[in-house]
Amino acid sequence: MARATDKKYDHLFQLLLCGDSSVGKTCLISRFADNEFRHTHINTIGIDFKLKLFTIRDKKIRMQIWDTAGQERYETLTAQYYRKAQGIILVYDITREETFRNVTKWLRNIEDHGVKGVKIILIGNKVDLESERKISTRHGQKLANQHNIKFFETSAWKDINVTEAFTELAEQILAKVESGGGRDRGSSSIRESAIKLHEQQPTPATKSHGGCCSGGSSN
Amino acid sequence: MVDVSNSKGGTVLVSIQPVSSDLLPPQPNIEEGWDIVAEDGGAQTDEPTTPRAERKEIQDKEKEDHYGFIVRPGDDQLHYDATDDAKKVREREQKWLKMITNWKDWSDNKSTRLKERCRKGIPDSLRGRAWMLLSGANELMEQNAGVFEELVSREDNDVVIHVIDKDLARTFPSHVLFAEKGSQGQRDLRLVLKAYAFYNEKTGYCQAMAPVAATLLMHMPANQAFWCLVQICEQYLPGYYSPGLHAFQIDALILKDLLAKQLPVVAQFLDSKLPPTNPNEVHKGLDPVLYCTEWFMSIFSRSLPWRSVLRVWDMFFFEGVKVLFKVALAIMSLSFSKPKQREECPGFFEVTQKLRNLPLSVTHEGILLPEILRFPIHNQELKKFHFQQADVHFSEERARIMEMQARRSQARKSFSTLSEATSEGPD
Numbered sequence: 001m002a003r004a005t006d007k008k009y010d011h012l013f014q015l016l017l018c019g020d021s022s023v024g025k026t027c028l029i030s031r032f033a034d035n036e037f038r039h040t041h042i043n044t045i046g047i048d049f050k051l052k053l054f055t056i057r058d059k060k061i062r063m064q065i066w067d068t069a070g071q072e073r074y075e076t077l078t079a080q081y082y083r084k085a086q087g088i089i090l091v092y093d094i095t096r097e098e099t100f101r102n103v104t105k106w107l108r109n110i111e112d113h114g115v116k117g118v119k120i121i122l123i124g125n126k127v128d129l130e131s132e133r134k135i136s137t138r139h140g141q142k143l144a145n146q147h148n149i150k151f152f153e154t155s156a157w158k159d160i161n162v163t164e165a166f167t168e169l170a171e172q173i174l175a176k177v178e179s180g181g182g183r184d185r186g187s188s189s190i191r192e193s194a195i196k197l198h199e200q201q202p203t204p205a206t207k208s209h210g211g212c213c214s215g216g217s218s219n
Numbered sequence: 220m221v222d223v224s225n226s227k228g229g230t231v232l233v234s235i236q237p238v239s240s241d242l243l244p245p246q247p248n249i250e251e252g253w254d255i256v257a258e259d260g261g262a263q264t265d266e267p268t269t270p271r272a273e274r275k276e277i278q279d280k281e282k283e284d285h286y287g288f289i290v291r292p293g294d295d296q297l298h299y300d301a302t303d304d305a306k307k308v309r310e311r312e313q314k315w316l317k318m319i320t321n322w323k324d325w326s327d328n329k330s331t332r333l334k335e336r337c338r339k340g341i342p343d344s345l346r347g348r349a350w351m352l353l354s355g356a357n358e359l360m361e362q363n364a365g366v367f368e369e370l371v372s373r374e375d376n377d378v379v380i381h382v383i384d385k386d387l388a389r390t391f392p393s394h395v396l397f398a399e400k401g402s403q404g405q406r407d408l409r410l411v412l413k414a415y416a417f418y419n420e421k422t423g424y425c426q427a428m429a430p431v432a433a434t435l436l437m438h439m440p441a442n443q444a445f446w447c448l449v450q451i452c453e454q455y456l457p458g459y460y461s462p463g464l465h466a467f468q469i470d471a472l473i474l475k476d477l478l479a480k481q482l483p484v485v486a487q488f489l490d491s492k493l494p495p496t497n498p499n500e501v502h503k504g505l506d507p508v509l510y511c512t513e514w515f516m517s518i519f520s521r522s523l524p525w526r527s528v529l530r531v532w533d534m535f536f537f538e539g540v541k542v543l544f545k546v547a548l549a550i551m552s553l554s555f556s557k558p559k560q561r562e563e564c565p566g567f568f569e570v571t572q573k574l575r576n577l578p579l580s581v582t583h584e585g586i587l588l589p590e591i592l593r594f595p596i597h598n599q600e601l602k603k604f605h606f607q608q609a610d611v612h613f614s615e616e617r618a619r620i621m622e623m624q625a626r627r628s629q630a631r632k633s634f635s636t637l638s639e640a641t642s643e644g645p646d
Contacts, residue, residue, distance in 0.1 A: 021426065022385040040392035042521065043385075045427045046512025048575070051568060071382065071426045073462045077508050098381075 009053065009062040013173050014084050015166075018106050019091035020099040021070030024125040027156035028091065029067050032166050037157050044069045047078050056170055063170065075109065082113035086176075087120070087169040094124040094140070094153065095132040103143060119172040121150045123165055128155040285343075286525050287395045287437060301526055301584075312342045315349060322352050337537040338592065340530050347438035353536035355454070356446035367442040370414035379416045379424050383409060390429040397433060407441040408433055414445050415452065422452065425460035427516035434520045434532070451518075455539055459516060467515060470540070471507040473604040474547055481548055481594060485555045492567040505567070510574040514550075515543050522577065527584045534591070541596045549590035550574070553581040 017025040026044055030036050033052040048067040053060065066085065068078040082088070090106050092099040103122065110120060124140045127133075137153055144151030150172075152165040284290045314336065318325045325333050341349045351357040360367075387405045391397045396404025411432045416424045431451060435444035452459070458466025478486040490504030514522050519531050535542040554573060555561055564570045581587065 021382055022389075040398075041389060042392070043389040043426050043429070045516055045521070046508060049571070069426060073425060073464055076463055076468065077512060080506075 009060040011059060011174065011177060012062045012064065013086055013170060014064045014066065015087045015089065015169065016066040016068065016081055016085035017089045017091060018068050018078075018082075018109065019070060019123075020093070020096075020102050020106075023070065023091045023093040023096075023099050024156050025070065025091050026067050028089070028123070028125060028154065028162055028165075029065050031156040031159055031162045033065060035159075037159070046074060047081060052166075054166075054170060056167065056174055059174060061170055061174065063166075075113075079109075079113045082110060082118075083115060085114065085118060086173050088114060088118055089121055089123055089165065089169060091123045091125050092135070092140075093126050094135045095126055095129050097134045100124075100135045100139070100143075107147060117176075119169055119176065120147075121152065121165060121169050121172075122147075124151070124153045125156060127153045127160055128158045283395055284525075288391075288525065289393050289395060289398060308342060311339070312344060315342055315345045319345065319348055319352065326352075334537050337533045338588075341533045343529075346529065346533070347443070350435070350438065350447060350532070350536050351443055354447055354450040356443065356450045359449065360443065360446040363446075366418075367414055367445045370417045370445075371410045373417055375413065376416065380409075380413060382426070383412045383416070383424055383429075386412075386426060386429045390433045394433070394437065396437060404433070404436060407436050407444070410441050411436065411445045411448060415448055418445075418449060419452065422461050425464075425516075427513075428452070428460055430517040430520045434518075434528070455535070456518075464516075467512070468508070469605060470515060470543070471511050473601065474511055474544055475504070475507050476604045476607070477544055477548060477596065478551060482552055482556070485551050488555055488561050489551075489570065492564070492570045505570070509571055511547055514547060518543070519546060523582045523587070524579065524584070527582050527587050530584050530588055531591075541598070541601060542591075544596055544601070545591045545594045546587070548594045549587055550577060550581055552593070553586065553590055 017029060019025055021043070026041065026048075027037060029050055030038065033050040044067055046069055050065050050067070052063045052065060054063055055061065066078075066081050068074065068081070088110055090103060090110070092103055094100075107120075110118065122140065122144045124135060124137070140153065141151050150168055152161050152168070154161040154165055156162060281289050281291050318333070318336070337353070351360075387397070387408055388400060390408060394404070396402065397408065399405070408429065412424055412428060415422075415428065415432075428448065432444060432448050435447045438444075439447065456466065458464075459470075460467075475486070478489070486504075492505055518535060520528050523531065531542060531546055554577070555564070564573055
């Protein structure tokens with residue numbers, strides 16, 4: 001089996017999942033990285049990560065996926081990992097309204113702590129609980145459109161759309177890398193110059209989200 | 220008067236982490252070539268491919284261990300057989316019973332011996348009572364009769380209780396007390412966490428409190444667990460669970476300093492293992508937050524085999540926060556002191572994964588506990604590091620840190636830790 005340090009990959013992408021507590025971030029990562037789902041699991045304290053090797057268009061991508069605790073007070077620990085992420089998956093739970101309302105708050109966090117031009121996708125998780133749904137697909141899509149980001153509804157349990165969502169994000173990052181997105185910090189050029197990432201984050205006062213998606217290019 | 224029924228010695232199985240109760244069969248993999256993540260997953264790799272009938276059989280083989288954990292076959296690194304010498308257990312119980320009945324004399328005059336006995340481990344049957352006395356929770360509870368009942372009778376604060384409710388099923392789900400939705404254990408956990416959120420509204424509820432409170436509930440009734448939790452949050456680890464987690468962050472940096480001082484080779488090794496994408500980033504080495512957050516904030520309750528957890532807690536209740544540092548140093552020493560061990564972890568990923576899935580060769584009480592005692596940490600040194608880190612990283616909070624130090628010192632005084640191994644006075 002390949003060792004994690006073998007340089008048998010073309011690109012190394014850093015992804016991060018954020019969103020309210022108990023929306024299913026850890027389960028989404030387990031489904032994607034290990035193809036497993038546990039009905040009993042423990043909450044995430046602090047920050048964790050997994051690796052996944054993944055192939056898109058013949059390119060071997062090594063994904064480092066950071067899992068963050070959802071409770072607000074852990075942001076103080078996780079903020080610095082936003083800066084390293086090239087792609088962020090923002091998750092809410094379709095059965096809990098407040099997790100959807102907080103999406104705006106999480107987007108603001110990404111803006112505050114993330115790299116300019118970081119790729120973001122929005123996920124409404126737990127579609128297996130259709131009978132308990134509180135947030136319609138239309139609402140989720142509308143919010144994503146407003147922020148010019150891609151939207152998926154997933155189920156980590158039933159394995160619905162999970163791979164598709166991660167693939168989409170990886171595609172977006174790959175496209176950016178291949179188009180020589182050297183101007184955007186956090187792209188493939190991280191190998192050369194990640195040094196100033198944290199010095200050049202946008203000011204918290206910035207309101208616009210226009211930079212989130214680099215004009216909405218999806219791949 | 221004392222229940223000793225669960226301390227008869229005998230063979231016990233020990234679990235530390237919740238195990239999955241329902242793994243779905245594997246789906247065909249997407250087009251990736253190979254899956255690194257499975258590499259160190261050893262213990263459970265067979266599971267998803269097990270046929271249904273066989274799985275049923277495995278479920279039937281689940282059994283409850285000495286400590287109430289539901290143990291399943293196959294978690295070799297998480298559970299181990301341990302035999303307590305029944306005679307020794309009985310002797311220890313006698314000693315502790317005597318101490319408990321003459322507590323004031325012991326805590327006032329014989330603290331060095333008390334410390335030694337905590338290090339040897341408190342008998343299971345008396346652990347809850349000993350923790351209450353060691354922490355000062357007993358006294359606090361007597362002085363505040365009726366307070367817990369009043370706090371739990373208050374109308375739920377929706378925002379806080381919602382987060383707590385979501386965590387009930389995610390706290391030691393493999394322990395019989397907490398496994399069932401709506402079980403007594405889950406109900407008590409809810410009460411204790413809710414009461415604390417009202418008791419200290421500024422701190423409210425922090426997710427890492429749940430495993431701490433649950434560990435207490437395995438040893439004592441809800442009202443006692445509440446006052447013990449109060450002591451942990453307010454006296455032992457003040458500021459750890461507050462909205463900014465400031466005190467924890469400072470301690471994470473202190474751990475780094477202590478590593479550099481006490482295990483320079485290991486510290487250097489760790490700092491050479493950076494997240495691979497940022498070779499040019501101005502860095503301060505491997506971020507201790509990546510490995511010690513769960514260790515410290517849950518007082519190792521989710522990171523070690525249960526018997527080791529209990530031994531660490533026995534020491535912690537007497538010696539306080541320094542035990543967290545000692546355990547961390549012991550883990551690092553056992554994991555990376557040998558050149559071969561370092562060679563086995565060529566990169567950042569291997570290092571952090573190893574620290575997140577510690578092998579029994581590190582965590583077994585027979586190995587870990589003696590190692591812990593190899594690292595004397597002077598209170599004075601801890602204090603010095605504390606101020607240095609506070610100066611560098613949190614200078615604006617100096618006043619708060621001083622307050623914290625004062626409280627820790629107060630706590631030590633009242634918990635009879637006057638006589639330290641280093642024969643220093645409390646700071």
